[in-house]
Structures are given as C-alpha cells and as structure tokens.
Amino acid sequence: MSRKTSLFAGLLVAAASTFALGASAQGGLPVKGGNWAGMVAETSGGHLLGNPKAETKLVEYMSYTCSHCASFSRTGDAALKMLYVPSGRMSFEIRHLVRDPVDLTAVLLTHCGEAKKFPGNHEAFMARHDSWMAKARKTTQAQRARWQFGSLGARFQAIASDLDFYDIMEGRGYSRVAADKCLADEAKANALAERSRADIEAHGISGTPSFMLNGELLDGTHAWEDLQPQLDKAL
Template identity: 70%
Template sequence: MKTKTAMIAALALAGAGTLALSASAQDRPMLPGGNWAGMLDETDGGHRFGNPEAKTRLVEFMSYTCSHCATFAREGDGAIKLTLVPTGRFSYEIRHLIRDPIDLTATLLTHCGDPKKFGGNHEAIMYRYDEWIEKARKTTQAQRSRWQFGSLSARFQAIASDLDFYDIMETRGYERAEIDQCLTDEAKASALADRSAADAERYGITGTPSFVLDGELLEGTHDWSALEPQLADAL
C-alpha cells in the first residue's frame, strides 16, 4: 500500500510539473515512426527513453543514495516521460554516478534482467527511497561490517538484505535466485563503476543529479525547477 501511495503521489507531482513543457511540446507535432513513449534501450552505461535519433537529448547523471535525485524522480522524471519523450523529438537517458556501496548495489538491481524492466526497477527503488535510506541510517556496526568485508558479492547481498532491496525487487516480479544472480555479477559492478568514473571526468560532474543537454553540461542545474525552463527553451 505504501508503494502504491508513493507512486500515486509521484504521478500527481509529475502532472503538476508538465504545464510549461506541455505548452512547448504542443507547438510541434509528434514524429511518425514509432511508439516513442514506450521505447527503452540500454546504452553504454545507462538506459534511454524515447527516439534514439531524437534531435534533443537529455542525460541525467544520478545516484540512488542522493536525496535530491529521489526528489527529481518524483518531480521531473514523470513530466519528461509524459510530455517530451512521446513526441519523438526528445530522448531522456539515465546514467549513474556511483557514490558508495549502497548506490552500486541499487544500480546493479535496477539493471537486473531484461533492460526493458529498467524504468520500473528505477522507479521502485526511488519511490521507496525514504524507507530504505532510514534503514541505512539505523544499521548497527555489525551490519555495516558485513558491507565492508568479504567478497563483493557477499557485501552486495548483505546490503540488499538489510535495506529490503530483496523485497522491492520481489514486488517487481523477480525471484530470489534471479536477484542473487544480479548481485553476484562482479564484472557488471566493475563496468558500472568504471563508466561512472569516466563520465564524471568527461563532463566534469561533481554532484548529483547533474544534466547534460545535447552534449553540454548544464552548469548549476541540479533540480527540476532549474532544469524545466531550459528544456522548454531547447524545444
């Protein structure tokens, strides 16, 4: 029930943030060629919503342990997907700036299984941010020691267990064995961490969320109120 309530609230906030974008988007007809709103592709390091050949391209760099990223997921994510992506003229890609072991664990889980599941996995983790981050704050020293010692796989599994990530993923239809398979993919974890470091260096990113629009970092833009007018101007 809490998850459903959170999602309803998130959709309400997203709807409130679509007004300016809707006005801009309605000035331009949708491009033919596909169901752009339903298009989701895995990229080299992230996932892209919408037309891969879109003229205007936004990349969000986010971290799952970032409270401002959780706020953006509620306020901006839905507005972008509802008003801009369906036109076919705009694509929205989510990439990761890995900050800590919890962040990497959550990232592995959102990438788990079919790439088409990423959108729902991402929302499931973000919409329950307040719940699991509070659990993280209340962990004991014994719990945290399990996050720091042993194999990488064992650490990721300990984090997932302590923060109820298993429960979140099971509500998404994953079996325990499938979740463990994703958490024990150390090659994937290494690749995600390497891509995160490379992207941070390439674009000069120092905080999350950060946004790159058509290849250029939007300096000083870290929330929906700052991003929305720039997107409207770019359309």
C-alpha cells in the first residue's frame, strides 16, 4: 500500500469513527484606487486573498468539519475581507488542514472552477455548516460504508450526495456533472492531503482554526476576538 493510499485509508477510518459517534492568480491587476478585495490566487494548500506582496501576511489553517472554523467564518472572514485586505497592506490565505474524507470532499468542491470562485464557494459551505454536519452525524453504517469503497471519486460523490453538497454547489451555479469532475480529481486530492500533512508537521499545528502571522504561529489564537488585536498591532 502506498503512502498516499495509507493516508486516505486513515482518513476514512477516522471519519467513520467520528460520524458514527454522533493557479494562478485570477482577476488581473487591482481595480482602480488600489482595492485588492477582488484579487484571489490559488496556492499549493489553499487560496490567497488580496495583495500577494503585502508586507503583513495572515494564514488561516482551517477544516470544513470544524465547528470553530465555521464560527470564525461568520465573524472574522467578513471583517478581514472588508477592513483589512482591500488596502493591500495585508493578505489573507485560507489553507486546509484535512481531517477526514468529508472535509476533503468539501475542499475539492470549494476549489471547483476558477480561483476567483473560491471565496463564494467557501462561504456557501460555511453558511450551511450546521445543517450538513448534523446530517453527517446521523449517517447510517450503510452510508458510511459507501464512503469507503470504490474509486476516490466515487467515495467523494457518495459523501456529497449524502450531505447535500450537490445542492450547495447548484446554488453556486455548478451542475452535478461539473461537481463530479472536481470530485474525481485524484491528483488534486492527493496533493491537498499531502500539503495538509506537511503543514501540520512543519508548524506543529494541533487544532483548527490556527493562524500564522508573518510566518509565526499565534499561540492560543483560535477566534476573531483573539486575532484582531494582534492584526491591529502588526499593521
């Protein structure tokens, strides 16, 4: 068994246990006036919003199956996009720490299409987080078994079907065929999972959301009220 296969096998086992219990830059130059809010570039582990050459760089390490990440998306994301990123003084990168196959399925779908679509896809999944996570916790043994057999694409499609991910994507303008094409991208799935593992090992990240500011992991910072004062000081 290869290391990549072992990685996914481990993720699948973790998910079954958990739920049984309960690029390139898009958009060209900044708009006139120096507003960087619309700039989005895909990175090796996620997406960067704003000026890629900003002096202050914030990275969020997040997971879609993390309730605290969903809470941060409802508080910090909007403030960052409206008050911090547009000036070009700070960039905001969202990177993925893949915890389980449900998480990776959501990651692949949020990455579906051009980089500039990511922020809207990300917001759509976070907005319905409570709903689809409730469904995940109520899945039957038979449903979870479907998540562990067949090709990776087939497993991700089963998850997407059981948790209403196709409905979320339809609301974003994606057909089921388009969504399935993204879910079948095994090379991207492998790359994102490997990047996640490397980030965890390199930075000693133990939980989500975690934040890195100008290359330094912020200890004890997992919510907007903890992060904001540190951003203001850095700026």
